[in-house]
Amino acid sequence: MTAPTTSPTRTLPRLPRSALVGLGIGALFLLALFGRYEPKVAVSILLSGLTLGFLYFMVSAGLSLIFGLMDVLNFAHGTLFMLGAYVGLAVFNAPFLAGWSTDVRFLTALVMGGLVAGALGALTELSLIRPLYSRPIYQVLLTLGLTFVGGELIKAIWGTAGFFMPTPSFFNTQGANCPSPDLLAFFTDHCSSILILGRAFPSYRLFVIGLGLVMFLAVALLLRKTRLGIIIRAGVQDGEMVQALGINVRRVFTLVFALGAALAGIGGVAAAPIIGVNLGIGQEFLLQSFISIVIGGMGSFGGATVGALLVGLARAFGDQLVLSGVQIPFVQEVIRLSPSIARASTVIIMGIVLLIRPAGLFGKKD
């Protein structure tokens, strides 16, 4: 059945208004940040938040694209992220690359992590998701099962111990003139951190922000400027009509599934030098990107992006807060908490959004 047409004026103001809400929340957040901390600390928290936010984006973007187009909520998306990290690490340490510099090995890892995750995503869609389009509930049951199987498989191959992924040397040089005084100097000395307003910030994290931005722009361009993008955006609204125009939507489904999975796989490799490679990261990133999606609104690429960045910022702010201690009114002592509390508290944000606007900032009603 086709959806009833909405009145023509309703759809235009929706996007900018939501964007304003997003901006408003961001501005409030900045106000709180700069009001509480001196600028150099605030900027450092902001950059940490953007780093995390763009990593969350790499998971939530695919999740949201896939859900928008084919109504499949892929619970295995965190597992693809984790698989990307493991594959990336394996490639990084692979004997056939032993002679190369860590930069080349890392770049190869990034590409391979994306390719393997993407291929696996395509394979999953073709073999397991496709037979179940007529039984949508079973699709999510299946993807939930896949998280379980994927986790067990990774456990079987790599064991339960976590791994450390070194930062490539391009971002990891120690020396007398480190940290780099500014971004320009970094490109000659490759220090592991860069001074920003006089405070050292890890250069690799700036790379992650840049990579996230590039991925965002690439996907945005794909959606806006290519025929595939037009088909995806049309399919999000009405896949049946796209079919009736003579377009094989199923093939586009597979492609988008692969693309979303590849984004997550690349994200896993990019995150590995920061968060390590272990069996917990899949669930962790799945959770945070779910929260991003609830905030941003399901099935909207812009929403997933804004949501991920907001969750990243909230996480960075929360981490700082719990580490420096929370002063509760009427209580003398400063309460010190572990970062786990900050992780868990993002779920509270999700709860608040559900209470105020269940459809999320950019979501359509229902």
Added chain:
Amino acid sequence: MRFLKSNAGGLALVAALIAFPFVLSLLTGEALNTGTPKFWQGMLAQVFILGVYALSYDLLMGVTGVLSFGHAMFFGAGAYTAGILLKYAHWGLLPVIAAVIVVTLVQSLLVGALSLRVKGVYYAMVTLAFAQMFFILAEASDFREYTGAEDGLQGIPVPAWLSPTHERLTFYFVSLAFCVCVYLIVRRIVSSPTGRVLVAIRDNEQRAQTVGFNTFAFKLIAMALSGVLAGLAGMMSALWNLSANAGMLSTGTTINALLMVIIGGAGTLSGSLLGAGFLQLVGYWLNDAFGPRWPLLFGLVYIVIVLFLPYGIIGTWRARRRQG
């Protein structure tokens, strides 16, 4: 009399389960509280506990058609509540049971009120996020003195008369009675007017709404009932294990509920119990045969069932009987 007749199969099964320890003892020649009889009492006691957990999930997913991916949070909450109160507050068993009911009731109402604002897979996603929050909190170092953080809550003092190690037979009968009671309660709920509304919601929520039912309220009721029953199952599980750990709150525990319900057949109730037996016994056998890799096989079994046996064993069997 009619009750006896229409439930002959079930009654026979209960009678057989009551006789089971004695028969086994007779057959093996070992004392009731030793060796093989003791081992199998334990195995079945775990089946009963899992059975209650599966029943609670079936009430929500199978009967009401609400797909939650966060059911572990109630199971774990029951386990931790019971464990903490027994170990640190030295409460008696009855107040602990009351506390478990209150805690999981409040928890399920709060989580339900928020997450039922969205529907379908979206709801599944939100409940999973809430469950993860409890999982993270259970592992957080902040509450180590109560929860034991990543080591779990060890050494829960169980009343001597119910000790699963020393009074295995008592524990066996208590968990059997627990399971039978919950089964009867859930069946009663399903055939009650409330239960019929729940089924109506599953079949067509829009229509139930048009007829005038506040479907949100009924789904919340289903969630509360299911949450409390899962919490009680979690409490029994903590008593059996003498410990509670974060794993009880993990997605794996939710998947177990799904697995049991889907294997047996969603919405059939008795299928849940069958699924619990399957999970425990086949799990034990797989563990024996394949060692630590057995969960992988279980996951594959789950996927095969989702793909090829969507109505489960009991569901498929009933459909066949209706046709044939």
Added chain:
Amino acid sequence: MADLLIVDGIHTYIGQSHILEGVSLSVPRGSITALLGRNGAGKTTTLRSIIGVLQPRSGTITFDGKAVQGKRAYNIAAMGIGYVPEHRAIFRDLTVEENLRIAERKRGDLARRSDLIFELFPDLKTFLGRGGGNLSGGQQQMLAIARALVAENRLLLIDEPSEGLAPIIVENIARALKRLAGETTILLVEQNFRMASQVADRYVLIDDGRTQQSGAMADLVADDAAVRRYLGVS
């Protein structure tokens, strides 16, 4: 007989409900055939069965001498059938131009056909950059028809183009459809009998999921009893 489309005794179910219980019709090449019937008679379901978004359980559909039933919608459409669904179903988040471009089957389709499209609907030319969701109902309807014209379709299935539109716009659309009669063949579902009788040269009447009668439109216009019985208008 030079029928472009032949539907023979199709039965279509939606879920458990049996909607079409034997619909047969034929659409001669170059004609505009109106598919008429009461609300719920099965007109939309018939169109959806032809284009393949619904699969009939039995019966045959032949387009240009080739069997169609059992094929997927995109294959059927690619054989040269354009579909203008009820409620228009234009893509609201796409611009007018993108709405047209997505219907291209070969590169350059839109450029080749733009003269025809903009001759029929000159308004669209001025709205190319506007979001589909920001068009009025009439403009959306024109866009939906234009979208079906981008590829060189030999048959158009048009579902209730006049629904919810002002009389003057209905006139415009009727004129456009008549103008298309020379270019292509049309199977038109229409509630508005006055418009249908103006535009179409043939008709098929269905009721309760079955074909009741068919023939030349002029005969039906003269047949008051049938019109009143099956369409409830006079």
